[in-house]
Amino acid sequence: MPDTRLTDEQEALRKTVEEFAREVVAPVAAHHDETKTFPYEVVAQMGELGLFGLPFPEQYGGQGADYFTLCLAIEELARVDSSVAITLEAGVGLGAMPIYRFGTEEQRLQWLPELTSGRVLGAFGLTEPGAGSDAGGTRTTARLEGDEWLINGSKAFITNSGTDITRVVTVTAVTGRSEADASGTGKAEISTIIVPVPTPGFTAEPPYSKVGWHASDTHPLSLVDVRVPAANLLGERGRGYANFLRILDEGRIAISALSVGLAQACVDESVKYARQRQAFGAPIGTYQAIQFKIAEMEARTHVARTAYYDAAARMLAGLPFKKEAAIAKLFSSDAAVTNAREATQIFGGYGFMNEYPVARHWRDAKILEIGEGTSEVQKMLIARHLGL
Amino acid sequence: MNIVVTVKQVPDTWAEKKLDAADKTVDRVSVDNVMNEMDEYGVEEALKIKEAHGGEVTVVTMGPAKAVETIRKALSMGADKAVHLTDDALHGSDALQTSAALAKVIATLSPDLVITATEASDARGGVMGALLAERLGLPQLTQARKVTVDPAAGKVSIERLADNGYALVEASLPAVVGVVEKINQPRYPSFKGIMAAKKKPLTTLSSGDAGLDAGSVGLAGAGSTVVDSQPAPPRQSGTIVKDEGDGGVKIADFLAAQKLI
Ligand SMILES: Cc1cc2nc3c(=O)[nH]c(=O)nc-3n(C[C@H](O)[C@H](O)[C@@H](O)COP(=O)(O)OP(=O)(O)OC[C@H]3O[C@@H](n4cnc5c(N)ncnc54)[C@H](O)[C@@H]3O)c2cc1C
Ligand SMILES: Cc1cc2nc3c(=O)[nH]c(=O)nc-3n(C[C@H](O)[C@H](O)[C@H](O)COP(=O)(O)OP(=O)(O)OC[C@H]3O[C@@H](n4cnc5c(N)ncnc54)[C@H](O)[C@@H]3O)c2cc1C
Numbered sequence: 001m002p003d004t005r006l007t008d009e010q011e012a013l014r015k016t017v018e019e020f021a022r023e024v025v026a027p028v029a030a031h032h033d034e035t036k037t038f039p040y041e042v043v044a045q046m047g048e049l050g051l052f053g054l055p056f057p058e059q060y061g062g063q064g065a066d067y068f069t070l071c072l073a074i075e076e077l078a079r080v081d082s083s084v085a086i087t088l089e090a091g092v093g094l095g096a097m098p099i100y101r102f103g104t105e106e107q108r109l110q111w112l113p114e115l116t117s118g119r120v121l122g123a124f125g126l127t128e129p130g131a132g133s134d135a136g137g138t139r140t141t142a143r144l145e146g147d148e149w150l151i152n153g154s155k156a157f158i159t160n161s162g163t164d165i166t167r168v169v170t171v172t173a174v175t176g177r178s179e180a181d182a183s184g185t186g187k188a189e190i191s192t193i194i195v196p197v198p199t200p201g202f203t204a205e206p207p208y209s210k211v212g213w214h215a216s217d218t219h220p221l222s223l224v225d226v227r228v229p230a231a232n233l234l235g236e237r238g239r240g241y242a243n244f245l246r247i248l249d250e251g252r253i254a255i256s257a258l259s260v261g262l263a264q265a266c267v268d269e270s271v272k273y274a275r276q277r278q279a280f281g282a283p284i285g286t287y288q289a290i291q292f293k294i295a296e297m298e299a300r301t302h303v304a305r306t307a308y309y310d311a312a313a314r315m316l317a318g319l320p321f322k323k324e325a326a327i328a329k330l331f332s333s334d335a336a337v338t339n340a341r342e343a344t345q346i347f348g349g350y351g352f353m354n355e356y357p358v359a360r361h362w363r364d365a366k367i368l369e370i371g372e373g374t375s376e377v378q379k380m381l382i383a384r385h386l387g388l
Numbered sequence: 389m390n391i392v393v394t395v396k397q398v399p400d401t402w403a404e405k406k407l408d409a410a411d412k413t414v415d416r417v418s419v420d421n422v423m424n425e426m427d428e429y430g431v432e433e434a435l436k437i438k439e440a441h442g443g444e445v446t447v448v449t450m451g452p453a454k455a456v457e458t459i460r461k462a463l464s465m466g467a468d469k470a471v472h473l474t475d476d477a478l479h480g481s482d483a484l485q486t487s488a489a490l491a492k493v494i495a496t497l498s499p500d501l502v503i504t505a506t507e508a509s510d511a512r513g514g515v516m517g518a519l520l521a522e523r524l525g526l527p528q529l530t531q532a533r534k535v536t537v538d539p540a541a542g543k544v545s546i547e548r549l550a551d552n553g554y555a556l557v558e559a560s561l562p563a564v565v566g567v568v569e570k571i572n573q574p575r576y577p578s579f580k581g582i583m584a585a586k587k588k589p590l591t592t593l594s595s596g597d598a599g600l601d602a603g604s605v606g607l608a609g610a611g612s613t614v615v616d617s618q619p620a621p622p623r624q625s626g627t628i629v630k631d632e633g634d635g636g637v638k639i640a641d642f643l644a645a646q647k648l649i
Contacts, residue, residue, distance in 0.1 A: 009579070009582045009583055009586070012460065012461075012464065012577070012582045013579050013582055016576050016577055016582075019576065020576050048575075049576050049578055050578035050579055050580060054579060058580070063578060063579040063580045064579070064580060064583065065579045069579065
């Protein structure tokens with residue numbers, strides 16, 4: 001069983017991000033949520049603090065920490081604002097990480113120093129209007145013409161893809177088909193290709209109107225005769241599917257951390273409120289019905305945190321971690337949604353008012369059971385590990 | 389520039405502060421402790437001066453063993469080295485004794501500039517800078533909202549916060565400068581900074597190492613004694629002014645009564 005205790009340095013970083021979240025993120029979170037604006041000034045300061053470089057070596061502008069430390073930072077940010085936390089999670093986990101993991105030295109040196117500084121953002125375009133959970137159903141195509149890829153297709157729900165500082169979107173595309181099988185179609189060969197932003201033909205369409213994550217940037221993408229150099233192929237041709245599965249396995253641990261942050265925020269807010277809100281002549285926190293709710297919320301959060309710590313520790317120790325990552329994501333996203341619902345209940349009518357953070361947490365929670373693999377997909381993965 | 393910055397570990401600003409029932413000293417055991425918030429501004433200013441003029445920043449603190457966390461924070465922000473004066477015998481020292489001890493340590497570092505914050509959030513004496521300047525025989529500039537050093541001319545000048553504006557004050561180096569929160573925006577330590585801090589030199593001194601007489605420090609030898617204490621009275625409920633056409637006047641009267649206008 002790998003050790004999940006934090007080192008002194010990880011604890012120091014966690015504390016720093018906790019302070020940063022309280023002093024820099026919290027004061028503007030409600031404003032950006034209400035106005036649905038991207039918090040450029042917060043992201044810039046996160047960049048200065050080195051958060052976008054956490055899991056990367058120093059030669060690429062990174063901080064030389066690891067993926068677990070990144071997760072600790074994501075959890076602390078999510079205790080205050082999920083939008084800011086997902087901006088970091090997607091920027092690092094989906095934007096920079098594929099280039100670090102699968103890129104050539106040249107590609108790493110071209111993109112990572114900027115991405116790890118947080119001055120620019122990267123995105124990962126996998127999901128399509130007709131292919132989400134079943135990402136093998138990708139329709140976007142890329143054809144090699146001379147020394148260029150010619151890309152056509154569209155992507156849906158892509159985080160960080162349309163900000164003023166977005167400079168790169170890595171997309172998956174069908175680059176060929178295996179020998180025609182009996183059905184005559186052949187299996188799609190999927191590859192990953194780096195698309196610099198801007199590139200003619202690449203457009204981030206107007207942002208979605210979302211239920212939550214209002215200050216996070218999400219767009220549909222359209223790619224019409226987009227041409228990029230052949231050298232922009234990321235990783236081996238035809239390995240795109242395997243590569244993004246690895247990225248998604250890691251990403252689940254990070255989304256789990258984000259979920260734990262939100263679940264914890266709901267506990268903290270509820271404890272404060274239950275102490276102070278009076279009903280029937282006493283603080284509502286003196287009633288066992290409320291106490292039990294909060295006790296269950298705390299228990300859920302604790303178990304969820306333990307699950308992601310364990311998955312992260314296994315990953316860093318080089319042990320298999322797919323199943324543990326799926327369990328952590330499944331359990332903690334459920335904990336986040338449940339805690340947000342209970343916190344809203346504890347706040348009564350005020351819990352339904354946007355000016356209270358719990359209302360925002362409630363709106364921000366649901367996506368956690370959908371993004372980076374739905375809860376059903378996590379269950380499929382777990383069942384597969386059980387030989388079913 | 390050889391810059392010394394003093395930092396103090398204090399009970400968390402957000403926590404309820406208590407006195408130890410037995411000896412009436414600040415309870416530093418049962419609470420989370422943090423760097424005195426205003427000292428973060430002192431560290432930041434020292435780092436900025438170093439970045440502009442080169443040199444070295446040394447952090448000095450007197451406090452229990454746990455105060456090393458505060459030292460680490462200053463080192464992760466970018467300070468170069470630290471001296472930690474710590475010893476059970478120092479427990480309960482008053483401001484006078486603390487200043488004697490700190491001055492003794494600081495003198496051995498021969499600084500060009502000593503930076504303190506204006507006050508620590510626990511005892512809130514607001515006296516340490518002045519005591520240190522006196523003991524070190526250095527000029528002191530207080531309430532600085534801006535500091536400019538001119539190493540070539542051997543001068544430091546500050547904008548001293550005043551009731552309605554600021555005063556320009558200067559002194560020859562070496563000097564003691566006390567800063568206020570308006571002066572800058574302290575940086576957060578990065579992970580790289582946190583890792584680097586582990587390798588920076590930290591000197592831990594007992595009172596004996598620092599050359600202090602056993603009798604001159606600690607609760608027993610303190611010149612001032614806490615005789616009694618009362619918890620702060622609960623905050624009073626606010627005054628509600630009903631506007632009957634004279635709301636403005638009533639508010640002005642209220643502010644005047646509080647000596648705010
Ligand atoms: C009720 C009471 C209880 C006390 N209990 C204790 C106790 O339990 N243990 C104990 O050690 N002292 C105790 N003291 C003494 C107190 O810490 C001293 O008054 C002294 O350290 C000065 O602190 P200040 O907060 O008044 O400093 P201020 O004059 O307000 O501080 C100004 C600046 O001086 C610097 N500075 C102050 N103190 C230090 C320090 N120790 N190290 C480095 N820089 C410093 C900081 O930069 C600070 O921002 C107690 C004092 C009182 C009034
Ligand atoms: C705000 C936001 C940000 C996002 N950011 C990104 C991003 O940056 N990059 C990116 O590539 N994608 C992103 N996504 C897409 C996200 O990953 C997908 O929405 C998600 O994977 C689900 O895919 P889908 O929407 O196509 O749903 P579908 O796959 O159509 O699923 C619909 C429902 O059917 C269930 N289902 C599907 N297959 C099965 C099965 N075999 N058995 C049982 N149930 C099944 C699903 O669990 C779900 O409940 C984002 C989405 C949102 C909302």
